[in-house]
Amino acid sequence: MPDKEQDLIDQQLQDLNNDGVDRRGFLKCMAWAGTGLVWTMSGGIPVSRAFAKGYGKNAGKAGDFSFVQISDSHIGFNKPANPDVTATLQTAINKINAMPHKPDFIIHTGDLSQLSKPSEFDTLDQVLKGASAKQIYFVPGEHDMLSDNGDQYLQRYGKGTKGNGWYSFDHKGVHFVGLVNVANLKAGGMGSLGHEQLEWFEDDLKGRSASTPIVVFAHIPLWTVYPDWGWGTDDSEQALSYVKRFGSVTVLNGHIHQIMQKVEGKVSFHTAMSTAFPQPAPGTAPSAGPMKVPADQLQKVLGITDVNYLVSGRSLAVVDSPLGESGSSASGNGGGLGGS
């Protein structure tokens, strides 16, 4: 691998956790962790595989399941950072369809569209129709709220939700909560949940056993990743106080178009790559926004997140994988990117 590419990968990995652990140190730590996770390098991004008996053969205990998170498809975006976001979304769906263990459902953590246009939502729906996982859950991003109060989004994806589109559901013993932190944003602020939603959230969790695994998903990160760029939620502390008592909490977000992770007690935070375009690491560019990378690198910095729930450990393993390897074209439909 040429030095320059290696440096880029090292820098990305260093930035991923922002804790000063470099790639070699990271791999040493993981070997020690003894958690039964095997890490491999795939396209320069560490990818974990749960090293559990029966994994991947759908032979796990009843109750084990997986789902996939995708995010920030930005259908309608057409600038140099990615002139064909529909094609890269298609690549992501193809990848999900090709997974050896079928996900029970897909969660889209927002910015479905670029400008909340009906044609953009229509195109998204067309592509998602081809997913073998038929159940798809959504939460809106700020780009989906651009028609009056997000009515386009709500009409299409908000059935059964409250307020600006929040809701919860249960799946095989895991409680899922979709929150909306992209509405009624205040000048100078970041993401915002608002009183009504916070009250609903507190009430929604009441009476649930602390051993219930909780998954919370919302568009903007529910922890402060980088306030200067609005990468955080002003009133997330309140929301997180409601989940403190639970034994396993996983928070899944998007918005920043790169992987960031943090663990705080029993709460694991994770942000996903976009299926459309990457953004710069915090503070490494004049602003956030679409970041152009060489065409043959694009598939490496876009990706999906596979989340595996193992009943035995009541834990969720979060596995990110890029859309493709360096220099190779996308497989299946929608190729034409990556080295062409």
Add this chain to the structure above:
Amino acid sequence: MNRKNAWIGGLAAPVMIAVVLLFVGSRSVAANDQPAAANTAVTIDNFVFGPQTITVPVGATVTWTNKDDNPHTTVSTEGVFKSKVMDTDEKFSHTFTKAGTYPYYCTIHPKMTGNIVVQ
């Protein structure tokens, strides 16, 4: 013919005087002696309204132009003006008829803020 010319000639002077008075008058109507090239343009780029604060005379029309590769909005925090979504190269204008300070922000990226001072 002569009568017409005389009539026109007779009018010319008072008309010219009236026009001059009009100009003189209108210049003194403006509250300040603003130079004709008061900046009334705000450029949006890299998630920033630039200049972040501009000062314009009463009656000025401010135009925001989005040069960013992200859509943005320009919305007054006091409800005075509200643009629809501006994609790249789109513009929004508002004419300020009252003196005052008008803070505004982008409702999509609320960390982006700006001020129009009208005096």
